[in-house]
Amino acid sequence: MQIETGVSLKPFNTFGLPAVAGRLVRIAAEADVRRVLDHPELGLAPKFVLGGGSNVILTRDMPELVLKVEVMGRRLVETRPDAYIVEVGAGERWHDTVAWTLAQGWPGLENMALIPGTVGAAPVQNIGAYGLELQDRFESLDTVDLTTGRTVTLNALQCKFGYRDSIFKGGLAGKSVITRVRLRLPRPWQPQLGYLDIERKMTETGITAPDARTVFQWICDIRSAKLPDPAVIGNVGSFFKNPVVTPEQCRDIIARDPHVVHYPMDDGSFKLAAGWLIDACGWKGKSIGQAGVFEKQALVLVNRGAAIGSEVQTLARAIQESVYGRFGIRLEMEPVLV
Incomplete structure (x- = not known):
């Protein structure tokens, strides 16, 4: 087991936020976890588990022992x-x-x-x-x-x-x-096609019974057109959950703004498009410091180049307050703030 010290976590989080791990251990197998736990000092240390860093916003350096999960196969x-x-x-x-x-x-x-x-x-x-x-x-x-x-x-x-x-x-x-x-x-495989963007692809291509590879390529094309590549522009994908509301809440919001994008759920509730709510509040393309809202999709927050975690946190909370003030809906963040 190798203990690394003073490790920059910027390459290990897809938002590209600066943070330093005081100590980091790479976990390649279950046995590595047990070695950490058996270690006279590390076993008692507070721990933070890090995977691909695609669902975490780092707002500080990490005094905890970072366990970087790298189990392959x-x-x-x-x-x-x-x-x-x-x-x-x-x-x-x-x-x-x-x-x-x-x-x-x-x-x-x-x-x-x-x-x-x-x-x-x-x-x-x-x-x-x-x-x-x-x-x-x-x-x-x-x-x-x-x-x-x-x-x-x-x-x-x-x-x-x-x-x-x-x-x-x-x-x-x-x-x-x-x-x-x-x-x-x-087995057998059946395509999952009940989504508006996929239905548009079917109409555009004339393919009504796509195979799995075709669906795969459609999804890649759809996501690439809407979402930035984290390797090019730092982000964690969708930043907020789509809020689920009661039929009464949905009717109230539609009465105030009939254009709100909403989807019926199996249990009778409705899912609202968080990106639409954020866009309706005028946030698309806006920034606080080096943290911004992506121009093509308001649901995605991005690193304009040198963002720090506190800027992302401030922007996210400002968006939450804005959406709550207009629609009475409290958006919930998908990534974990650390």
């Missing part, structure tokens, strides 16, 4: 009549994994192409896009308890998935390290 573990079960190391990039499963002939993840971050971070956030969420393709995961060092396997029910939520943002926050994730890819 992908394999097919089981072929069932109704699904392929694929196991992936938590350190693997999510988008690369989506492309890999397609190359193996195991479709099912294509609607979540180009989501930034690692596979290990995907269950924490219950990532999702274009009509699909991780929980729809989830089998189980392995996590190492940061107190006992014991490896525990959790199923979907135990992970308590919700909209951009899980037990890892609640009761297990900061208490465990996800090391491997198993995905359930359905």
Whole structure:
């Protein structure tokens, strides 16, 4: 086990924010977690688990011991009549994994192409896009308890998935390290097409029964047109959750602004487009310091070049207050502020 000191975390967070880890240990296997816990000094130190840094806003240097998760590997573990079960190391990039499963002939993840971050971070956030969420393709995961060092396997029910939520943002926050994730890819495959942008692609191309590779390419094209590449412009993707409101709340907002973008949910509630709400408040293209709102998509906050975490935090809170003042809706941030 190698302990690195004074490590810049700027390359390890997709917003490109400056921060320094006093001490950092790279986790390549479950055994590395146990070595940390058995260490006479590190075992008792406060710890911060870092994956791909695509869902974190660093507002300070890190006195905690940073555990940089780099568990790699992908394999097919089981072929069932109704699904392929694929196991992936938590350190693997999510988008690369989506492309890999397609190359193996195991479709099912294509609607979540180009989501930034690692596979290990995907269950924490219950990532999702274009009509699909991780929980729809989830089998189980392995996590190492940061107190006992014991490896525990959790199923979907135990992970308590919700909209951009899980037990890892609640009761297990900061208490465990996800090391491997198993995905359930359905057989036979059926495309998930019930989303406006996908329907537009079908109309544009005349393809009414796309295969998985076609859907994958459509999603990549759609996201690339709307969202900045974190390698070029620092960002964490969607910064705010789309708020879910009651039918009464939705009717009240529509009465005040009939153009509000909203989607009916299975339980009778309605999901409002957070990006539309932010845009309606005039934030698109605006900045505070070097933190700004992306010109093409108001749901995305970006690093104009030299942003610091406090600027991002100030901008986010100003947007929240603005949307609340106009619509009475309190937007919730997706990334974690540290």
